[in-house]
Amino acid sequence: MRLGLAAASACALFVVSQPAHALEVQTQVSARRVGVGESFYVQLTVTNDGQSGNRVSDAHLPLPPGMSAAQPTASPQSQVSIINGQMSQRSGVTVTWTVTVSRPGSFRVGPPSVLFAGEHAQGQSIPIEVVDGGTGGPAPGARRGFDPFDFLDPFGRGSSPFPPGFNFKSPFDDDTNEQTEQEPAYPEELRVDKPPDPAAFVRATLAPDRVYVGQQVTLKVFAYGGRGAFSLSNMNEPSHADFLAFDASPDQFKAYLVPSGGVRYIAGKLRELPLFPLHAGVLRAGHMKMEFGGRGYANGANPGLLRESNWAQVIVSEPPLQNRPPGYKIGDVGDYKLTAAVEPRDIMAGEAISVVATLSGVGSVPFSIQTPEHSGVEWLEPALTEKVEPKAGVVQGSRTFRYVVKINEPGKLDLGEVTLPYFDPKQRDYVIARAALGSLNVRVNPNAKAAAAEPKPNDRLADVLTKPRLALGAYPRAPSPLGDRPLFWLALLIGPLGVVTAGVVVSGVSHARRRLEERGSSLTTQLETALREARELAKTDPSGSVSAVERAVFLAIELKLGLKARAILKSELASTLTARGLRSERALALTKVLQDVDTLRFVGSASGVDPVELALRATESSTQMRTEKLYGAG
């Protein structure tokens, strides 16, 4: 199994250390034949791998007499080349001189040179023929076809550093970009419908999304850079704590141009890990962090962009219980074949044979198989050799179990078979891989008998559980817990709360009764007080007496009828009292008392009502009314 880190380094180094570390120098000229007074351009393009900087100085173009050049201009360049899926990045500078000729003749211009990133770069000298008069040339604005890999003029729209009309190919051009101009088709697994980040992102996938415990699921992690070539650093390994992992990551980072969401990403696969879930559940894996570096990825003080991948999830379930064979171990999933070889087949009792069983197939290949059990046959721990690795992304291989088997009893012995029950996810059913071991001829060994008779030392459990139970006996069912029944908890409260409630009710009733009694006696007292005041004040304070009379009448009515008569109009009082069962004569008498009260109050002694007589009348009516039976009350 390769270490995943190796692939990480390959990816990072790919961008930074692709073949050419040396300078590449190209010399271009806009025209070899110019007229006197015309100008032409000489262009020197110097590129390197971008790691040594791109500082330019000492630009120099030797010119023959009759030619002059203005101050050269320099423009930085960046180039990404993808050839057969391999990405390389170069950066550099293009220095342009505008040369004006003043006399005819044949000359050699150059060679142009610059000091680039501390290295001296020199182009080729260029033969120029200067003629009298104009030379004409290609129409301005002439366009070449769409060329995404021509960093000088990707769209042929004149964004080339050459002036219009200078895009034709010079015989002196040593441009080698022709071979990089074919954009390769990218694998479907790199397709992204909605890129999460136009600058850069990392994507993790797990497929398939539903598997059984022990079935392979493949984790892939892809990196996408939307700002040109990038290097990756500070990468961690994708997490996969709940899985047994293999590594099928590519040896080299193959980059592709992947257009998505209006951005052309440089993308490639970083990791491919076949994983085998160790338990059921919704498991996740793939979280990975890394830093995108490079010219387009610097972010302020940060030299690179830190990006994290998503967590990829897979739903893992155990194979079904239905049809599960005895001895099946959770996780034994795949498609396997079992073969076995036994030798020798003719031995003496007490000797050992060799059994070599090979389990091979697709899957993580289980670490153990089932061996047959016979009395007198002892299987020792097997020696294990294995070769399990991913091939074309699918883990497969074999494990060989070499057993030493001691045969203690003589006779003809059928060894039976070694087996492995496993679950085949394609068939969605259990299968048992089997390999027959054949039979042995075990001869009598005179020394074996004594050995077999030796008791096992320190076997303190020899007499424990020696007799299995042959039938399923009865056993008591667990009583249903009382605490699970809501009624139990209610019952706990019902008794005490019932008694308390009953006590409260009884108390309340007696209290109310007492209050009623108290209230009744209180009215009587008030009535007597009012009548006494009425009589006492009749001579000295007529108005006080009148008030007392009025209060006494109302109290007498309330005491007799339970009616608060103050709210009733005096004109309706008699009929109301009569309707409540009071005799009409009494009702009229009480009404008359109250009318006299009003008269005396508002008219005074001129009314002819005698306060003393009024008080006596009120006393008489009140006293008599208390003993009278109500009309209709039986």
Add this chain to the structure above:
Amino acid sequence: MRRFTLLSILWLMAFRPLVVLAAESDAREFAAANGALQRGAFTEAIDMLELLADRGFVHPDASFNRGAAYVGRARSSAAAPGDLGRAAAALAEVLVLRPDDEEADKALARVRAEISRRHVREGAAPVMARASLGRAVSSLLSENVWAATALAGSLLLALGLALRRFLAFTSATLAGAIAIGMGSVLLVTGAALTASARRLRLTTAPAIIVADEARLLDESGKPLPQRSGSADSVTIPEGASVYVLERRPALFKVEWGAGGGWLTPGQVRILASR
């Protein structure tokens, strides 16, 4: 009523044969496992009995034979790590299902003693884990006994309150006061311990350690630091009783004595219950 009866008959006609078939299949596999056990094919017997258990078949005699098969294999040359722990788990399961099974009780004691002996022989100190106070008190009596105590307390309290409230005799008032005191104590204690026992029953599951040694982990799966430099403080020996408090796909939270931690599911065998 007639309709209900008809539906019941139809249901029985439809599903009864399946239930009978399943029961017959379980009995057949139990018999096959016994055959393997009697001829010394312990692994075969274990595989069959474990499969029965996986299918949800719960019976003390099946658990007993599973324990016997594990003990048999532990004594054989094919012994696998954790066999004695699994035997202890099977026997503990028998006692959960049939608490008065003396044979299983004695066998469990012997298996645990053997585990302890091996533990000590390997240089480890014997580990005694005391149950937490709440569990210790709740486990003194069964949940239903605590519930009955609470009910008795409730009745006594009600009686005391009634005597105090409705009878004016001095003797009745005195008897009422005593009943109120006793009833309150019984009610509160019984109800609290019923609730506690119920909570423990519903939220925790008794289990046995079936690994050679189970190192306690933290929630993220990292080993817990040792206390006072001893690995025994964070290692649960094989065959020890624990309670599973929480189950996650990759880790089980367990209570061991007054402490606990996390273990991988393969180190723990949860006991089947009735």
